[in-house]
Amino acid sequence: MLLYNKLRTLSRNPYCIGNMQVTFYGLQFFYDDEVEYPAGHILLREGQSQASIYVLKKGSVKILKGGHEIAVCDKRGDMFGEISALTGAECTSTVKVNEDSHFFVIEDSEEFLVQNPRTTLFIAKMLAQRLAATTKNQSLFQKEVLELSKKDEGYPPR
DSSP, X not given: XXXXXXXXXXXXXXXXXXXXXXXXXXXXXXXXXXXXEOTTOEEEOTTOOOOOEEEEEESOEEEEXXXXXXXXXXXXXXXXXXXXXXXXXXXXXXXXXXXXXXXXXXXXXXXXXXXXHHHHXXXXXXXXXXXXHHHHHHHHXXXXXXXXXXXXXXXXXX
């Protein structure tokens, strides 16, 4: 066993912290572990801190905010926990495994991202796209609220 661990350590790429590798979107992606969770397992819990990033290999998860389902994610490469891992803040939503699912796990996300700048750029672009979509949705929502409040002005208060 000692020889196996020594050989595994020697065979690792010195420029990455993960000991396993997979390719996503043309990027060499290194990760620390691969895990499988059954349907119903809570991967991340809203309001709790955590430092790992989970990358969906196979399966699906539900995203819950305040106990309400807001999305289902089932695309290979979808990431979870990156906001909390990057900012040190509490998780902004709960991620619940929807069916038996496999994930790649990055334990020390900060070190991983320092050592893998192309993956860091990919994550930054993904987060920028999410922010743009959220900003657009918020703008549309505010516009609808403004229009509804203008319509309401003609009615007497209850």
